[in-house]
Amino acid sequence: MLGKVNKLRGRPRVFDMDEALDKALHIFWKRGFEGASLAELIDALGINKPSLYAAFGNKEELFKKVLSKYADDNVKFVRDAVKEPTAYKVAENFLVKAAEFLTDSKHPPGCMIVQGALSCGEGAQSVRNLLIHFRHSYEGLLTERFEKAKLDGDLPANSAPKELAKYLALLHQGMSVQATGGATKQELIEISRIALNAWPTKQ
C-alpha cells in the first residue's frame, strides 16, 4: 500500500488521460455537447474510438469527466471570489475575473457550463440539466456569501442576498454570451464597472 501507484498489468495506455481530457474539453467548450462529434473528438485526441470508449465510457460520460475537470480547474474563481473580505469586493472580484476568464485567448470564448447545452435535442437533456445544476450551484455559493455579509452588517439590512447572487450569476452568463459573440476583455471589464454601480451600500 505504500509507494507510488503500482505498475499496472497489461499493455500500457499510449496517451495521457489528463491531456486527452484537456483536448476533449477544448472541443466540447467550442462545440457544445451536441455539436461535438465523436469523429472530431477522436481526431483531436489522436486516439481511436475503442480506446476512447475503454478509457472514458460513452460520449456523455466523457463530457461529465471533462465537466468535472473544467469545474475544478477553471471555476474555482468563484470559490476564490467569495473569500474576499467584503460583499462589494466579492462582486468586483467575481466580475473582473469572469471578464478575464471568458475572453482568455488560451481557450474558447465563453463558459462551457453556459454554452455546453443551453438548448438541445431530447438525447442531451440530462447533460443540459446537469449544466443547469452547476449554474445553480455557483449561484448558491454567492448567495451563502451574501447572507453572511448581511448578518455581518456588511450588506444593508434591506438587501436581498439571493437576488444579488442571481444578479452576479446573470451577469456572468450574459458575459459568456457576449464573449462568444466577440466581446473583448476590455469591454466586459468596462461593463463590470457599470454593473458594480448597482451594488448596495451601507448608509
Added chain:
Amino acid sequence: MLGKVNKLRGRPRVFDMDEALDKALHIFWKRGFEGASLAELIDALGINKPSLYAAFGNKEELFKKVLSKYADDNVKFVRDAVKEPTAYKVAENFLVKAAEFLTDSKHPPGCMIVQGALSCGEGAQSVRNLLIHFRHSYEGLLTERFEKAKLDGDLPANSAPKELAKYLALLHQGMSVQATGGATKQELIEISRIALNAWPTKQ
C-alpha cells in the same frame, strides 16, 4: 392588380404557412438549430418532408424564415423600448419587457437568438454567425438611442453610450440563460430593478 391575391394554380396547400412557421419556431426555440431534427419538425408541423422542403427550402432556410418571423413578432420590444422619452426609461422598459417575454409560458423560456446556436458544430456556423449578427443589431439600436440621449443631455457628458447599450444587451442575454434554467418572471424583474441602480444620473 386590384382585389385579393389571385387564386393560385395547382393543388392547394393543405397547411397554413404562417401556422407552420409558428410551430417550427416553437421547436427551434426549444431545441436550438442543431437540436431540432427534421423528424421532430415535420411531426410538429403535421406535414411530410417533401412538403416542408417545397415550402421552405432546407433546414437552414426554414430556420432563417422562422428567425425573421421571430424578430418581427417578438423582438420589436427593442424598437418599442427606444421610443421611451428618457434613457433611463428606455433601459427600464427594455429590461422589464425582456423579463416578461423571456419567462412567458406561452412559448419556450429564453431568447431564440441567444440559445438558437450559441455553440455548435461546423455545419451550423453560418446560423451561429447570423444569430451573433442579430444580437449586435439590437445592441446597435440601443447604442444609437443612448448616443442621442447623450447629445440631448439626457445622459451625463461622461457616459459611454456603447457600453451602456452593451450592458443592457448583456443583461438581456443573461436573463435568457437564467430563464432557460428556470428563473421566474418575478426573479428577473427583481434583478432588473437591481441592475437599474447602476444607471448613470444627471448631476
Added chain:
DNA sequence: GTGTTTATATACCAAACGGTACATAAATGT
C-alpha cells in the same frame, strides 16, 4: 516461455441524419 491482463487497430453495426425521386392527387385554364 506461457498465461493473464489491458490497450490498440481495423472493421463493422444499426439508427438517425438531412435531403430527394417519383408517382399521384387536386386544383385552374382553355
Added chain:
DNA sequence: ACATTTATGTACCGTTTGGTATATAAACAC
C-alpha cells in the same frame, strides 16, 4: 374533357451519428 400546375405521400438515398466485435500487440506474473 384535357392539359397544366402545384402539393402530397411513400419510399428511398448517401452520409454521419454514437457505439462494438474481434483480432492483435504489449506489458506483467509465474
